[in-house]
Amino acid sequence: MIIAIDGPAASGKGTLAKRVAQHFGLPVLDTGLLYRAVARDLAARGFRLDDPWAGAALARSLDPATLDDPHLRGAKAGDAASVAAKIPQVRSALLQFQRAFANQDPGAVLDGRDIGTVICPNAHVKMFVTASPEVRARRRHAEVAARGEPISYEETLADILVRDTRDAGRGAAPMVRAVDAHLLDTSEMDIEAVFQAAVGLIMRKISQ
Numbered sequence: 001m002i003i004a005i006d007g008p009a010a011s012g013k014g015t016l017a018k019r020v021a022q023h024f025g026l027p028v029l030d031t032g033l034l035y036r037a038v039a040r041d042l043a044a045r046g047f048r049l050d051d052p053w054a055g056a057a058l059a060r061s062l063d064p065a066t067l068d069d070p071h072l073r074g075a076k077a078g079d080a081a082s083v084a085a086k087i088p089q090v091r092s093a094l095l096q097f098q099r100a101f102a103n104q105d106p107g108a109v110l111d112g113r114d115i116g117t118v119i120c121p122n123a124h125v126k127m128f129v130t131a132s133p134e135v136r137a138r139r140r141h142a143e144v145a146a147r148g149e150p151i152s153y154e155e156t157l158a159d160i161l162v163r164d165t166r167d168a169g170r171g172a173a174p175m176v177r178a179v180d181a182h183l184l185d186t187s188e189m190d191i192e193a194v195f196q197a198a199v200g201l202i203m204r205k206i207s208q
């Protein structure tokens with residue numbers, strides 16, 4: 001069973017993906033980390049974030065063991081990731097890894113921007129998780145403040161808006177809800193309610 005969870009920045013899709021994966025005993029891949037890691041590796045080697053040749057080469061040689069790097073979690077890493085993620089060569093270099101992850105037995109949960117549209121168009125369950133930019137900024141700000149990162153609510157909101165515009169406006173695999181994805185607007189829901197809604201959708205699909 002492949003479960004695709006897409007949505008804009010800080011929509012809670014990562015938290016949801018992890019909980020759903022744990023509940024159903026499936027492996028989970030936060031695909032945003034792949035783009036964050038490519039941007040990190042480009043910057044570390046002195047390349048521009050939009051260098052297609054270096055981006056593709058570094059994406060192909062990406063070591064999945066480096067994805068738990070805490071430096072990948074911050075707002076700067078997210079912004080850099082969205083610049084590198086615009087490059088079609090980077091996206092195609094990461095495609096096979098994501099598809100192979102999705103197609104393992106007995107299935108997988110992947111979260112990102114293009115899982116339901118490009119990476120796994122045949123996913124069994126697709127969700128598009130969103131919330132108002134202000135709600136997303138409040139949640140993300142609380143999360144980063146708890147980690148001790150010195151970033152304000154206003155900066156967090158600006159980062160989210162810039163990235164959403166870039167991610168939705170790019171030519172290659174833009175962020176868009178797949179026509180067959182269930183929309184989960186979590187503006188007025190806590191994580192428990194979102195999790196229960198997602199489990200309900202998946203159980204209905206399993207029993208069909």
Ligand code: CDP
Nearest residue numbers: 009010031032035081082085112113114163
């Ligand atoms: O956690 P958050 O929603 O803030 O970001 P993320 O999922 O870690 O993604 C960081 C950036 O990577 C996004 O802004 C996108 O530009 C890019 N990304 C993408 O293009 N495609 C994906 N499947 C996942 C992330």
